[in-house]
Structures are given as structure tokens and as C-alpha cells.
Amino acid sequence: MGIVNWITGSLGELSIIDWFILASTLAFIVLYGVYKTRGKQTSEEYIKGGDARWWTVGLSVMATQASAITFLSTPGQAYTDGMEFVQFYFGLPIAVIIICVTFIPIYHKLKVYTAYEFLEKRFDVKTRSLASILFLIQRGLAAGITIYAPAIILSAVLNWELKYLNIVIGILVIIYTVSGGTKAVNVTQKQQMIVIMAGMVTAFVLIVTQLPDSVSFDNALTMAGNADKMKILDFNFSLDDRYNVWTALFGASFLMLSYFGTDQSQVQRYLSGKSVKQMRIGLLFNGLLKVPMQFFILMVGVMVFVFYQFNSTPLNFNPAAEKAVLDSEYAGDYQDLQQAHAAILEEKQEKQIAYGKLLEKGTSTESNLLSNELKSLRNTEELNREKARELITKADPSAETNDKDFVFINFILNHLPKGLIGLLLAVIISAAMSSTASELNALSSTTTIDIYKRFRGAGKDDDHFVVASKWFTLLWGIIAITFASIVSLFDNLIQLVNIIGSLFYGTILGIFLVAFYFKKIKGHAIFIAALISEAVVVACYLIDLADNGIDILPFLWLNPLGALLTIGLALLIQSGKGSNTVETQPILNDSLT
Numbered sequence: 245m246g247i248v249n250w251i252t253g254s255l256g257e258l259s260i261i262d263w264f265i266l267a268s269t270l271a272f273i274v275l276y277g278v279y280k281t282r283g284k285q286t287s288e289e290y291i292k293g294g295d296a297r298w299w300t301v302g303l304s305v306m307a308t309q310a311s312a313i314t315f316l317s318t319p320g321q322a323y324t325d326g327m328e329f330v331q332f333y334f335g336l337p338i339a340v341i342i343i344c345v346t347f348i349p350i351y352h353k354l355k356v357y358t359a360y361e362f363l364e365k366r367f368d369v370k371t372r373s374l375a376s377i378l379f380l381i382q383r384g385l386a387a388g389i390t391i392y393a394p395a396i397i398l399s400a401v402l403n404w405e406l407k408y409l410n411i412v413i414g415i416l417v418i419i420y421t422v423s424g425g426t427k428a429v430n431v432t433q434k435q436q437m438i439v440i441m442a443g444m445v446t447a448f449v450l451i452v453t454q455l456p457d458s459v460s461f462d463n464a465l466t467m468a469g470n471a472d473k474m475k476i477l478d479f480n481f482s483l484d485d486r487y488n489v490w491t492a493l494f495g496a497s498f499l500m501l502s503y504f505g506t507d508q509s510q511v512q513r514y515l516s517g518k519s520v521k522q523m524r525i526g527l528l529f530n531g532l533l534k535v536p537m538q539f540f541i542l543m544v545g546v547m548v549f550v551f552y553q554f555n556s557t558p559l560n561f562n563p564a565a566e567k568a569v570l571d572s573e574y575a576g577d578y579q580d581l582q583q584a585h586a587a588i589l590e591e592k593q594e595k596q597i598a599y600g601k602l603l604e605k606g607t608s609t610e611s612n613l614l615s616n617e618l619k620s621l622r623n624t625e626e627l628n629r630e631k632a633r634e635l636i637t638k639a640d641p642s643a644e645t646n647d648k649d650f651v652f653i654n655f656i657l658n659h660l661p662k663g664l665i666g667l668l669l670a671v672i673i674s675a676a677m678s679s680t681a682s683e684l685n686a687l688s689s690t691t692t693i694d695i696y697k698r699f700r701g702a703g704k705d706d707d708h709f710v711v712a713s714k715w716f717t718l719l720w721g722i723i724a725i726t727f728a729s730i731v732s733l734f735d736n737l738i739q740l741v742n743i744i745g746s747l748f749y750g751t752i753l754g755i756f757l758v759a760f761y762f763k764k765i766k767g768h769a770i771f772i773a774a775l776i777s778e779a780v781v782v783a784c785y786l787i788d789l790a791d792n793g794i795d796i797l798p799f800l801w802l803n804p805l806g807a808l809l810t811i812g813l814a815l816l817i818q819s820g821k822g823s824n825t826v827e828t829q830p831i832l833n834d835s836l837t
Contacts, residue, residue: 262666269439269670273677274416277432278423296516300434301526304513305504306534307437307675308682314541315444315675316393320648322545323552326473330542331489332800333535335497336504340531343505344524346760351511352520357693359511359756366759368767369698374774375755376694379508380687382748384720386741387683388727391417394676395728398653398669407729413673414725417680421688422717436678441537443671444544446664447656451547454659456554459600464550466603467596470615471622473546495800498807499742502749506756509686548655553596559585559632561647561654565640569632572639581632588628592621680724688717746799747785750806751778757807758814765818773813781806 258266296304321329356362360379364372395409452461459467468474478488504510504527517523559582560566569578595618602611633645656668692713697704704712751774758765758773781802788798 258665258669259662261663262669265663265666266670266673269667270416270673270677273432273435273439273674274419276435277421278419296518296522296526298517298522298525298529301514301517301523302529302533303434303437304516304682305510305527305530306537307434307440307678308509308513309503309530309534309679314538315440315672316652317649318538318541319545319548319652320650322473322542323549323651324648326468326471327476327539327542327546328478328488330476330535330539331478331492332496333500333538334489334492335494336500336534337531338493338497339500339504340527342501344527347505347756348514348523348527349520350760351515352523356515358508358690359506360508360690360694363755363759364698367770371755371767371771371774372694372698374771375506375752376690378748378752378778379506380690382744383507383509383683383687384723385727385744387680387687387720387724389741389744390676390679390683391724392728393649394672398672410725410728413676413680414721414728417677417684418718418721421681421684421721422714432678432681436674439667439674440671440678443668444541447660447668448540448544448547450660450664451544451551451655455551456597456600458597458604459550459554460604463600463603464547467550467553467599468546470618471549473549491798491800495798495803498753498803499746499749499800502753502756502803502807503745506752507686507745507749508690509682512686512689513682545652548652551655551659554593555659556586556589558654559629560636560645561650562644563650565636565643565645565647568640568643569636574635574639578632578635578639581628581635585625585628585632588621588625592618592625595621684717684720684724687720688713691716691720743785743799746802747782748778748806750781750803751810753803754807754810754814758811762811762814765814769818770810770814772817773810776813777806777810780809 318329350362351359354362354365358376360372360376363375391410391413395406395413398404399406399409452464455464465474479490480488514523514527517526558566559578566578569575595614599611599614599618602614636643636645653672656665660668692709696712696716697709754777755770755774758770784805785799785802
């Protein structure tokens, strides 16, 4: 009865039309996936997905990466820190070109089901197993986060039960992923991307149209620039700065190369392509559109920031955190901060309206004076918010005080008309389903092909592996739901996903780069090198995490560290076994052409 009571008790949180749009959108996606993949499938059709065209490949690749975290965290990231985060994706086109030239032809020529099959052909079974196990660990954790991310935020702002949200999102994904495998994931992701982009464009238009009449779009950009939200490029080199051009071109490039080239959740998307040409065009399509898409999503966040310069905001966007402090002995102190916050907002809004009118008239001297006064008010506002976060922590040390991830959902629920709220909630949950489906599909494929079939599959027929893959999908779905139910919020959800990836991607990428370009390095050398490299990467992160005053590397730089360390150690170990020279020629130039 618990879940029934939850559903009936939650109806009052949204209007009937919002519930109808939300439920019908999600139901359509699930039923469409089941319908389009009905009937018996071979293991190749179920795991690889058949002969997809480039647009299906491209949209599927984009939808896999564009999780709910993207649409919850990214606008909040822009609201707080501005457009600089777009630099994180500058390494993507570089990575995509390398993958199209080297990775895709080899994968296609060998007709592999998973990326890790190639490693046994190139090295040995233990190296293949190591890479697939590292993938299963990091992607299994990430699958739980992609369910948890929208669930925790929707739970907080709508007062829905978190455990039931985790279960519902997980079950919806499991239904069509188990039913249709990779093909079901591919065909549903096209629909999900349509819903996602339609929702984000609608939100952007509504934000701009709800600005005061005296504020044109150009003036809104000027206001955002005045608040340091429009800075895109940062050429100052600093290891401590996550978002500058150099971190993007080096640290993030390695992350992207590993994610799109060796992560089965992405590799499986383009392995379903009809030919090498279709795979390449689909991946290039993603490489060309991903940066503009992220730019647009960040711009939505910047426009939310401008909108809130003329409208009231809570002292902390996380309602659960505010409830925790207001129910504590610090309630009086927090209410004093709320009153101060309201006074700051009132003064800021008056000056912001005057500033907008001056910008419209083109009066530069007076507008510069007001611009400086607004900066001072924003600084005062942020100091007040920091005091509020300190009180929340005192009231409940486990409460999440960093409220970036709650900014956009707060806008959706409080400032969008009925019907569109349901659409934007459908966007968030669709994105969660899209990424989770890809992850469960990849986890199942890797478990079936690289572990079960390799070690326990002798003498089994094709139908057996289809059934096994479905059971593994269900198993990983249950694991993801379980992990989603126990994981806690991090500083920022989008960072948490990238941190988990960075702990493993560098080592995995190093294995593949050696496989492609260093022909004389053998399985034993790369296996030992990968184990040492992974231990070093994890140790570096744990030392940083311990907050003991020792700073080694920010998480994005763990990717090149892991890759280069794996290659360097493999060279040393192999040379110690008697091979003093290592030929650096892609195996693509040999028998695989």
C-alpha cells in the first residue's frame, strides 16, 4: 500500500494536466520501445542492435551522455559560475576524430560485441577481464547515480518519497531495456532527445519572455556579463582550476577519448551502426553538436540567473535543507537571515530595473555606477547565503547545503505555467531513463560477453545468451536501484559522475592506446602496468579527498595521469623483459585494414 499512498498523496503537488503530460510521455517512451523491438531476436540483434543509420547512432550517443544530471546540474552550474563550464567539452571534437580514425575501423573489422573483446585478441584474457571489470565497477556506480540524481531533487522539491522514485524510474527503464536490448535503447533515445530538446527550448523562450519589458535579450546578456556569467574562455593555466582551456584540451580530452572510445555504454551505441561510414558520421554528428548543445543548456542557466535578478529566490534552493534548519534550534537565526535576504533582494531588484532602463537608453556613466552597486549587493547576498549554509550544517551536518542542482527545478515548479511543468519533469526523467538504459544495456552486454560467455558459455546456443543478457540487465537494474537508494549527494552531481569516470577511465584508455599503437608490448606487461596505474590514481584521489593539506591533482587530470602512467609503465616492464625497442605503429596498418 505504500507506493499507492505515495502516488495518491502526491497528486496535489502537481496539476492534473501536468500529471497527464508527465505520465503519458513516459508511458509512450516505454511502450514504443517494447513495441518496436517485439518478436524474437538473435544475440547479435539484441546486444549489438542491428543496422542503425547515422542519425540513430548520433542521437543515441547524445542521449546516452545527456543524462538528467545534465539538465539539472548544468543550468545550476551556469547560475552559480557562468559559462566557463562549456570549456569542459572542447576536447570532445579532438577525441571523436581520433576514435573515428583508429577505434571504429578496428572494432568493425573484428566484429566485436564489446570493446573489451578486442583486448583479448590483442593481449590476453586477463587484460580483457581487467578492463571489463574496471568498466563494470565505474559504470555500475554511475548507473545508480543517473537514477538517484533526478530522484533526490524531485523528492526534495515535490515532497515525493525518494525510495519510490528510485524504484519507479528504475523499473520503467528495465521494462523496455530487458524487452528489446540495444535496439530498444536506440529507438527510444530518439524520442527522448526530441522531448528533451523541445522542453529546454520551451523553457528558454519562457524565461526570456518573462523578463521585464525594459530588458531586451541583448540587455539580459549585458547584465549577465556584468555579473561575470558570460566569460567563456580562460587561458590562465592552473591545475586547481577545473574549467580552463588547458584543462579541457588535455584533462578533458583524455576523459572524452576514454568515454567515447572505450566505455561500452558509448561504444555499443555506434557498434549498432550499419557500416563504418554510418558509425563515423553518427559519432561526428555528436562531436559537432554536443558543444553547441551544452552552450545552449548553460545559456538557459544564465537566463535563469538574469530572471532571478528581478524575482525573489529562497535563501537556499534546497527545500529539504531549509526545512531541516527551520525545524531546529537555529530557526530564529535562520529567519533573521531570511529577512536580511528579502531586504537585499528588494534593493537589488529596484536597482536592476533601473539598470535595465539605463541600458535601454544607452546611458553609460550612470549604468556603470549602478553596475558597481549591483556587484556589491550580489557580494552581500552571497555572504548572507554562506551564513545560511553554515546554519544548515549546524542544524543537520548531513544536509546538502550546496544548492546548485536545485536552481533549475525551482524555476520550473514556481515560474512555468501548468502543463509545461509536466513537460519539463518529463524531460528530466526521460534523460534519466535514456542514460540509465544505455548503462544497463552496456553492463549486461559486458557481463554476458566478457565474463559469462568467456568463462561459462561453452556449448551454449544463441538463444541462451539472449536470455542470459536479459537476466543480467535485470540484475544490474536492481543493483543500480539499490545503489541509488544509498548514495549521498556530492558537491555537484555532474562533478560526481565525472569524478567516478576519472578514477577508472585513464587506466582503461592507457590499455587501449597501448593496444592500438605499441605493437611489441605484450599482455603481461600491460596487465601489471594497468594494476599499478589504477592503484596510483585511486591513491592520488584519496589523498586529495582526505583534506589533509596535500593537493596532488584535480580529478580531470587523473585521466591523462592514468593513461600516460599505464603506457610508461608498460614500456618499462616490457623493456625489462628483453624488448629494448617498442614499435609505435597502429595495428590498423597491419592485417585489420
